[in-house]
Amino acid sequence: GQQLNQSPQSMFIQEGEDVSMNCTSSSIFNTWLWYKQEPGEGPVLLIALYKAGELTSNGRLTAQFGITRKDSFLNISASIPSDVGIYFCASHYGGSQGNLIFGKGTKLSVKP
Amino acid sequence: GAGVSQTPSNKVTEKGKYVELRCDPISGHTALYWYRQSLGQGPEFLIYFQGTGAADDSGLPNDRFFAVRPEGSVSTLKIQRTERGDSAVYLCASSPRGGDVQYFGPGTRLTVT
Numbered sequence: 001g002q003q004l005n006q007s008p009q010s011m012f013i014q015e016g017e018d019v020s021m022n023c024t025s026s027s028i029f030n031t032w033l034w035y036k037q038e039p040g041e042g043p044v045l046l047i048a049l050y051k052a053g054e055l056t057s058n059g060r061l062t063a064q065f066g067i068t069r070k071d072s073f074l075n076i077s078a079s080i081p082s083d084v085g086i087y088f089c090a091s092h093y094g095g096s097q098g099n100l101i102f103g104k105g106t107k108l109s110v111k112p
Numbered sequence: 113g114a115g116v117s118q119t120p121s122n123k124v125t126e127k128g129k130y131v132e133l134r135c136d137p138i139s140g141h142t143a144l145y146w147y148r149q150s151l152g153q154g155p156e157f158l159i160y161f162q163g164t165g166a167a168d169d170s171g172l173p174n175d176r177f178f179a180v181r182p183e184g185s186v187s188t189l190k191i192q193r194t195e196r197g198d199s200a201v202y203l204c205a206s207s208p209r210g211g212d213v214q215y216f217g218p219g220t221r222l223t224v225t
Contacts, residue, residue, distance in 0.1 A: 041219075045214070045215075100147075100157060102156070
């Protein structure tokens, strides 16, 4: 079935460093979504991508929708301690309007 | 305004018992979704409501799981004869319409002993 593969699984970085993570699939998707989840909370949408090749920024975050429609990456520049959390990529499954499929997440730890 | 709320925040139950988990979506959102998140995994889709009806229940793992949304607002996820493997965080999300951005609640952590 459709599956989203995220890498790396976890990252330990120093405050101020830039971060890059990605999400790949063997299937084509029409949207790519990036969520962040903090302990005890639900995922919060960071960036939504709807078009192949699209590059979108949200403050220090930048994400791109791969031109093959099978991958996406998320970059965080000049990381700060509050960037700590788990970052998930997600997309709509099987053309459904409601059903999101998620990757397993990239856990980010930031040392002050 | 208020976000998606879920009650209880934690639920511990014994194997074989029945549980109900409640979700209050953002006011005016017609679409409501339930997901299950196991430790170290991303959320896994269970069911999607558009108004009062289930538009997609393909993620419900078996017939022990059932969800309702009788008035098109609050939803209840019901699990019968709970098993230890049902232990997870159950997340609810809502959106203005199906296909729109989904806003998640904080989840209910279910532990089956």
